[in-house]
Amino acid sequence: MNKIALELNETLGGTAAARLLSDFGTRFYFPKGIISQSGEAKKKATRFNATVGMATKQNIPMFLPSIQKLITGLSEGEIYPYAPTPGVPELRSDWKAEMEQKNPSLRGKLTSEPLVTSGLTHGIMVVADLFVNAGEKIVVPDMFWGNYRLIFEGRNQAEIVTFPFFNASGTINLEALEQSLRSCGKKISLVLNFPNNPTGYSPSIAEAQKIVDLLHKLADEGNDVLCYIDDAYFGLFYEEDTLKESLFGLIADLHENLLAVKFDGATKEELAWGFRLGFITYAGKGLNSEQYTALQKKTMGAIRASISNASRIAQSLMLKGLQSPSHIKEKEDAFQLLEARYHKVREVLGSQGSDSPLTPLPFNSGYFMTFTYQGDAEKLRVHLLDAYGIGTIAIGTTYLRVAYSSVDIENVEELYTSIEKAARELL
Numbered sequence: 250m251n252k253i254a255l256e257l258n259e260t261l262g263g264t265a266a267a268r269l270l271s272d273f274g275t276r277f278y279f280p281k282g283i284i285s286q287s288g289e290a291k292k293k294a295t296r297f298n299a300t301v302g303m304a305t306k307q308n309i310p311m312f313l314p315s316i317q318k319l320i321t322g323l324s325e326g327e328i329y330p331y332a333p334t335p336g337v338p339e340l341r342s343d344w345k346a347e348m349e350q351k352n353p354s355l356r357g358k359l360t361s362e363p364l365v366t367s368g369l370t371h372g373i374m375v376v377a378d379l380f381v382n383a384g385e386k387i388v389v390p391d392m393f394w395g396n397y398r399l400i401f402e403g404r405n406q407a408e409i410v411t412f413p414f415f416n417a418s419g420t421i422n423l424e425a426l427e428q429s430l431r432s433c434g435k436k437i438s439l440v441l442n443f444p445n446n447p448t449g450y451s452p453s454i455a456e457a458q459k460i461v462d463l464l465h466k467l468a469d470e471g472n473d474v475l476c477y478i479d480d481a482y483f484g485l486f487y488e489e490d491t492l493k494e495s496l497f498g499l500i501a502d503l504h505e506n507l508l509a510v511k512f513d514g515a516t517k518e519e520l521a522w523g524f525r526l527g528f529i530t531y532a533g534k535g536l537n538s539e540q541y542t543a544l545q546k547k548t549m550g551a552i553r554a555s556i557s558n559a560s561r562i563a564q565s566l567m568l569k570g571l572q573s574p575s576h577i578k579e580k581e582d583a584f585q586l587l588e589a590r591y592h593k594v595r596e597v598l599g600s601q602g603s604d605s606p607l608t609p610l611p612f613n614s615g616y617f618m619t620f621t622y623q624g625d626a627e628k629l630r631v632h633l634l635d636a637y638g639i640g641t642i643a644i645g646t647t648y649l650r651v652a653y654s655s656v657d658i659e660n661v662e663e664l665y666t667s668i669e670k671a672a673r674e675l676l
């Protein structure tokens with residue numbers, strides 16, 4: 250094994266993080282190659298810096314005027330150069346500060362520095378490579394973002410184990426969750442995504458505490474637990490009793506046998522879907538800063554080996570956005586707009602008859618809501634498209650997902666009455 254990987258493994262020795270690493274993760278490291286040599290040169294090469302594979306003129310990156318004329322408000326250095334593999338330092342520290350601001354439970358707890366990825370998808374992929382071996386199980390609710398299957402099963406050859414998300418009273422089915430977690434053996438991997446895609450559900454404070462208690466119990470029994478927290482839709486919580494912060498904060502120092510990994514980013518939170526900016530942040534009880542650095546180094550290796558580094562211009566734009574005095578207000582305005590659509594959906598659904606062939610699954614947050622359909626949901630999807638010009642997503646033949654986040658409030662009523670009408674027409 251590479252000498253640097255051995256050193257990192259030694260630093261992590263004895264921790265749950267070390268035990269949870271996959272073969273890939275155990276092997277991985279961040280090489281002292283071009284990146285670290287050019288880092289050294291940045292500090293010491295006062296005469297000429299002939300290290301990085303970029304073209305400069307008078308120390309400024311060269312550029313094409315046809316591109317440059319389109320961009321205002323950023324210097325050439327904020328647009329064109331490669332970003333560092335872990336991300337632009339100021340963006341990382343500002344994002345961390347925001348994370349603590351948004352998650353009071355996280356304050357005072359030691360975590361890694363956020364590492365910048367090319368969107369959340371890439372972050373999940375990188376962490377899956379580092380922690381999942383072929384044949385291992387990974388638990389997700391039966392309502393989950395389909396890309397998990399492509400990542401964990403398609404790429405990593407793991408097995409996704411699902412549990413029925415809701416019990417009869419419309420809250421998270423904790424018994425089923427526990428059963429699935431116990432079926433994993435001594436290494437337990439779990440993905441929690443709130444607000445959930447596709448249901449739009451987030452737990453109440455009491456429910457979240459029960460999940461935390463369950464994870465504590467499993468860790469305390471001697472299992473190693475890896476909890477992926479997918480916070481793609483963070484912040485879009487529309488009901489009073491919903492947990493308004495990430496579960497990551499609640500489990501960040503829960504138990505020495507538990508490692509939590511938070512995935513968040515600009516995609517939905519900053520309304521910058523195509524920027525491809527996400528963050529990976531680790532937390533585990535008892536991990537010291539050298540151990541977090543070791544985890545970061547392994548992760549940087551996996552980032553370097555996949556995309557090398559995330560987009561510089563996107564990071565610069567996001568940093569300027571975060572630092573803008575109007576940023577908080579602008580996000581609040583966007584939140585209110587989506588929240589108003591949510592309440593409109595509730596109002597329209599509330600006025601529909603109780604004999605509807607469509608039953609909404611519990612929802613209280615995020616972009617989506619999902620119906621259970623008495624007929625064939627795929628046929629309904631096609632009928633909605635052909636007869637009404639309405640696009641929705643069928644999940645198998647039972648569920649229909651509606652992204653009300655992308656329909657203006659004045660059209661919400663028509664959207665839902667059309668779906669109801671179409672659903673009746675097919676039965």
Ligand SMILES: Cc1ncc(COP(=O)(O)O)c(C=O)c1O
Nearest residue numbers: 368369370394442446479481516
């Ligand atoms: C639950 C969930 N996680 C992650 C993502 C992907 O985020 P990104 O576009 O940043 O890769 C999505 C996007 O739809 C999602 O629904």
